[in-house]
Amino acid sequence: MRVIYNVAVTRISAFTAVWTALLAGSVALSVLAAQHETLPGDTWIMSWAQDRAYPGEALSDIVRAFTTTEVVLATGAMIVVALWLLGYRWEAGVLAVGLAVLPLLQAGLKEIVDRPRPMEPLVTLRTGFSSESFPAGHVMSPALLYGFLLYLTVSTPLPRVVRWLTGIWSVAVIVVAGPPNVWLGVHWPSDVLGGWAWGLVLAGALAIVLEGGRARYT
Numbered sequence: 001m002r003v004i005y006n007v008a009v010t011r012i013s014a015f016t017a018v019w020t021a022l023l024a025g026s027v028a029l030s031v032l033a034a035q036h037e038t039l040p041g042d043t044w045i046m047s048w049a050q051d052r053a054y055p056g057e058a059l060s061d062i063v064r065a066f067t068t069t070e071v072v073l074a075t076g077a078m079i080v081v082a083l084w085l086l087g088y089r090w091e092a093g094v095l096a097v098g099l100a101v102l103p104l105l106q107a108g109l110k111e112i113v114d115r116p117r118p119m120e121p122l123v124t125l126r127t128g129f130s131s132e133s134f135p136a137g138h139v140m141s142p143a144l145l146y147g148f149l150l151y152l153t154v155s156t157p158l159p160r161v162v163r164w165l166t167g168i169w170s171v172a173v174i175v176v177a178g179p180p181n182v183w184l185g186v187h188w189p190s191d192v193l194g195g196w197a198w199g200l201v202l203a204g205a206l207a208i209v210l211e212g213g214r215a216r217y218t
Contacts, residue, residue: 030198039188043122050182060126064181069103091210098206106198109134134188136195146174
């Protein structure tokens, strides 16, 4: 039992070190975004991306539809219920807390950074928007939910097929959530990077809390 506890503590320490580095990078990126409307590479990447045929308006709209914060929260709520019914009470509770924090953290970051959206003639604006630019909410929200699910696939004794399918789907959603926002002209690439970073920061915090709870009651 002592050996298992020591292994758990080592895992938490390693997790915390990586998470702290990610948090520091996220804060630094946020400070830069608050001070500059664009960061190095933003305009070039935006121009290059918008000249591509892929992902196109139809696919971009589909991706943005299921990565909105509202859809992510609804999906996450269903996953919380499923985890609870399957007996994963700690996992369900921690995820529920993360989903409650998500919109508050996201809105707070947007208000504090207060970065304006890309505008014509710098970009071709292909859809509308309703909030500040940094971080990209359509990226931060799925990064939290699917980042946490990805963690569960490697830390929870789920059936093998469930772990593989969930892991592949989670990685795919996290990755594809970003490019459509740049292609549509509603976010600078650094906004997307900020969405990934802050979503994974929150997912990592949930993972650390869960690891701590597991270690305590192992």
